[in-house]
Amino acid sequence: MAEEEKRPQEVPQKRRRPYVGGALLIAITAFIITLFTSGIAYGVQSAVGGGGGKVEEGIVVDGVREFRILAPQWYYEPSTIKVNPGDTVRFIVTSPDITHGFAINELGVNLVLSPGVAIVREVVIPPDFPEGTYTMYCSIFCGSGHSYMKGSLIIGAGGAGMGKILPYIATAVMSGVFIAVGIIGRRRAR
Numbered sequence: 001m002a003e004e005e006k007r008p009q010e011v012p013q014k015r016r017r018p019y020v021g022g023a024l025l026i027a028i029t030a031f032i033i034t035l036f037t038s039g040i041a042y043g044v045q046s047a048v049g050g051g052g053g054k055v056e057e058g059i060v061v062d063g064v065r066e067f068r069i070l071a072p073q074w075y076y077e078p079s080t081i082k083v084n085p086g087d088t089v090r091f092i093v094t095s096p097d098i099t100h101g102f103a104i105n106e107l108g109v110n111l112v113l114s115p116g117v118a119i120v121r122e123v124v125i126p127p128d129f130p131e132g133t134y135t136m137y138c139s140i141f142c143g144s145g146h147s148y149m150k151g152s153l154i155i156g157a158g159g160a161g162m163g164k165i166l167p168y169i170a171t172a173v174m175s176g177v178f179i180a181v182g183i184i185g186r187r188r189a190r
Contacts, residue, residue, distance in 0.1 A: 026182035030175040055080045055154065058089070064122065066090045071100045071113055074145030076136065082154040086127040094118045101139030104153055110139055131156030 056078035058065045065087050070077045071094065083089050093102045095113035102119070103110040111119045138149035 023183060026179055030178050033178070034171050034175045054078065055082050057082050064088045064090045066092065069093045069102070071095045071102060072097050073143060074149040076149070076151040079151040080154065083125055085125050085129045085131065085156055087125045088122060089125060090120065090122045092118050092120050098142055099140055100142050100149070102136065103139035104134060104136045106134050112140065125155060129155060
């Protein structure tokens with residue numbers, strides 16, 4: 001018999017299917033993170049006076065727009081007020097419990113509020129003052145909720161502004177980065 005050539009037997013190669021389980025897990029995780037952080041961003045905006053509460057336009061007394069603001073621990077009531085460029089505004093601010101502050105940097109307002117004492121401050125909003133949403137905040141440490149004692153001053157039309165949508169944009173970008181890193185890591189691992 002002729003010598004048969006002994007060749008190693010070839011093993012058929014299986015075609016490798018892409019593994020979608022990891023990518024699906026990454027996508028689901030990114031989606032959950034996006035929902036969670038968006039909820040946090042919405043909740044924080046609500047807590048600091050930007051969360052869709054009633055916008056108070058004050059009452060006009062002798063040509064002056066007047067706001068009576070109550071400042072208990074740890075919020076302002078009303079939390080959102082609206083004025084127009086050119087308005088003369090009178091803030092009458094009272095703290096019923098402890099010493100607080102009431103500040104609006106852009107208008108040069110920084111009041112010390114003693115318990116039970118109404119503090120009055122008039123401010124003229126210049127006619128050329130930029131329209132937008134500004135923060136009013138407590139400028140004197142008042143306890144564990146101090147950082148949440150904020151409100152909004154809308155001058156003119158106001159609008160959403162970048163401060164309202166930036167947390168959502170940042171969340172979407174970070175989710176995209178998370179997905180991209182997961183996909184790139186999977187490809188390098190192969």
